Amino acid sequence: MKHSALQIFRQAWSSHRKWPRTWSSPEPKPAYDVVIVGGGGHGLATAFYLASEHGIRNVAVLEKGWIGGGNTGRNTTIVRSNYLLDGNEPFYEWSLKLWEGLEQSLNYNVMMSQRGVINLFHSDSQRDGFIRRGNAMLMHGADAKLMDRDELEKVLPYLDFDNARFPVLGGLCQPRGGTARHDAVAWGFARAADQLGVDIIQNCEVTGMRIKDGAIEGLDTTRGFIGAGKVGLAVAGNSSRLASMAGLRLPIESHVLQAFVSESIKPLVDTVVTFGAGHFYVSQSDKGGLVFGGDLDGYNSYAQRGNLPTAEHIMESGMAMMPCLGRVRVVRHWGGVMDMTMDGSPIIGLTPVTGLYLNGGWCYGGFKATPGSGWVFAYTLARGEPHQLNAAYRLDRFSTGRIIDEKGMGPQPNLH
Amino acid sequence: MRIPCPNCGERGLEEFSYRGDATVTRPTSIEPSSESAWLDYVYLRDNPYGPHWEFWHHISGCRAWFRLKRDTVTHKVLAVALAAGVDGEDHRS
Structure with missing residues (x-):
């Protein structure tokens, strides 16, 4: 059966009880x-x-x-x-x-949302590296856009721009990047x-x-x-x-990587942001939870769960990038096993x-x-x-x- | 996960850094014929699901290097020994 608006309308007559099995x-x-x-x-x-x-x-x-x-x-x-x-x-x-x-x-609706991916930079040398990467992306037919601090302040007003150790100087944005379900x-x-x-x-x-x-x-x-x-x-x-x-x-070594979801909050992050100083990245799901993560735990593991020092480090990185996260509660976290190649x-x-x-x-x-x-x-x-x-x-x-x-x-x- | 340092006893994970598989052997030869031995040492790993011998460094403690046998599924520690003396070499000298 092909999915279509007409099909949704038709299935509504039987209270959506007659959809066939998906596979x-x-x-x-x-x-x-x-x-x-x-x-x-x-x-x-x-x-x-x-x-x-x-x-x-x-x-x-x-x-x-x-x-x-x-x-x-x-x-x-x-x-x-953005490679x-x-x-x-x-x-x-x-x-x-x-x-x-x-x-x-x-x-099939995979909820593809091209909301943009922004990698922040905090130093001149990091900016140069990102410009080089952006140019490589453009030469391969991808899209990339360098954003300065003024532009970032409009789309990400909650960042700690004047962080004493890692001030936000700008970011490399890939507008076609985003999230999918x-x-x-x-x-x-x-x-x-x-x-x-x-x-x-x-x-x-x-x-x-x-x-x-x-x-x-x-x-x-x-x-x-x-x-x-x-x-x-x-x-x-x-x-x-x-x-x-x-x-x-x-x-290959198998390593564990953790991820976290916060309670649902009103729309806050309408893009994907990565912190260039620590390892932290965040986006917001359609249900309102902030979805974020950071570095590997760093030791061989087949356990689909991580340890607390890494969780603490990720929270610290998040707070350094977005101090407003401090009042948000984390509701779930888990680990996945990664094939880490050499x-x-x-x-x-x-x-x-x-x-x-x-x-x-x-x-x-x-x-x-x-x-x-x-x-x-x-x-x-x-x-x-x-x-x-x-x-x-x-x-x-x-x-x-x-x-x-x-x-x-x-x-x-x-x-x- | 708590790591038992042979000198300091059981300490928190954040005091240690990890160096990976302790079963691979660095070849002594640099002749072209030892290429596959170098490939084994630098890149290839058993990556076991279960007990794994690995190097740890008590970087924020006594700074000793040691080998730990740890289960990669349960994180249970099965054995520990100072790294000094591995391959007949004293890594502290």
């Missing part, structure tokens, strides 16, 4: 052409683009829990393409372009993929991989063996665990095992990449080779020295 729950078939492991945004997007762009419809998405229940449901919903390096910016800009048409291509992204991709014939199989955990003569044959799961011509891993946070089933060690950039491409493809290493930037990641991963799975947009994200870049280190931190996963 079906089929039993797994014995084998598929392509099996995607991981029913988050990236896995579902991959399945959707395999079916819609490449005509490969004998596809299953295996999810150990419920779809969108991992990092797709645990992020802070920010969408942007510096050649390997990154064209990919993220393509992803942002897909976001802009996503609701039409999925026929994270759950709806998973549901929208699932619905669209399901309508094209993709099997979405929940509560199905992969327990092993069958590899013969260096090629993948299928997966052992909690619902039996499932044969596969090709397997795509889209399980960021747990990529190392899945890859170890194929005998691979990855340049250079801070994702890995999308082939692995040493024939037929096994990897999409992971998203660090804490995976949500914005959801459509772009699915699009290039579908291409890579269908053609057996990477698209130009993900060619730089190959797994073997660490052995060839072609790393993509946006922040120049070196091989320290907890610093990216």
Whole structure:
């Protein structure tokens, strides 16, 4: 059924009790052409683009829990393409372009809101760095706008502009950036993929991989063996665990990143703001809660919860940037497990095992990449080779020295 | 999470800094033939779901480096030892 205003009107006559299920729950078939492991945004997007762009419809998405229940449901919903390096910016800009048409291509409201993303700067050298990044974005066809203090005072009057240590001198704004509703992204991709014939199989955990003569044959799961011509891993946070089933060690550490939501307040933050001095960023959800976060806790962790020193640091950074936050109460906080790569950039491409493809290493930037990641991963799975947009994200870049280190931190996963 | 320093006992997490996996070994050779050993040391990690040997530095305390065996799922500490003497080298000298 296609969603439309007429359909809402029609369903109202039956008190909205007769809407069909958004996606079906089929039993797994014995084998598929392509099996995607991981029913988050990236896995579902991959399945959707395999079916819609490449005509490969004998596809299953295996999810150990419920779809969108991992990092797709645990992020802070920010969408942007404000990167510096050649390997990154064209990919993220393509992803942002897909976001802009996503609701039409999925026929689903993902509540995409291009409210702008503003990165604040506090020193001359930081401003120079941001101008350079803004120019790189413009040269790759993205949008960027340098804002001075006067302009910022009009849109963000509550900032502590005259902070003695970190005065706000200006900001780099990407007006086309913004937020989207994270759950709806998973549901929208699932619905669209399901309508094209993709099997979405929940509560199905992969327990092993069958590899013969260096090629993948299928997966052992909690619902039996499932044969596969090709397997795509889209399980960021747990990529190392899945890859170890194929005998691979990855340049990845799993780390925990926390996020917070305040009580609902009247409209205050109508954009996304990031603090350039500490690590703090904030936006306001449509329900009125301030959604914010900061740095990683900094130690290897698969626990989806963080520790208090980091929470305290994030609150302090928030207070330094927006002193008015002091009266707002936090109502929820949680942690998500991040695949932190050794250079801070994702890995999308082939692995040493024939037929096994990897999409992971998203660090804490995976949500914005959801459509772009699915699009290039579908291409890579269908053609057996990477698209130009993900060619730089190959797994073997660490052995060839072609790393993509946006922040120049070196091989320290907890610093990216 | 509380971290047991071998010298100071159990202290708050904020007193420590983290250096990562303590099981990787720095190659002694700089010959081109040792390339894959360097790749292993610099980039590749087991990243276990469960017990993990890792380096911590009691930066705001006694400043000792030590190794901790910690469960990455439950944060339970299973073992601790001073880092000095790892690989036969005394890191304090």
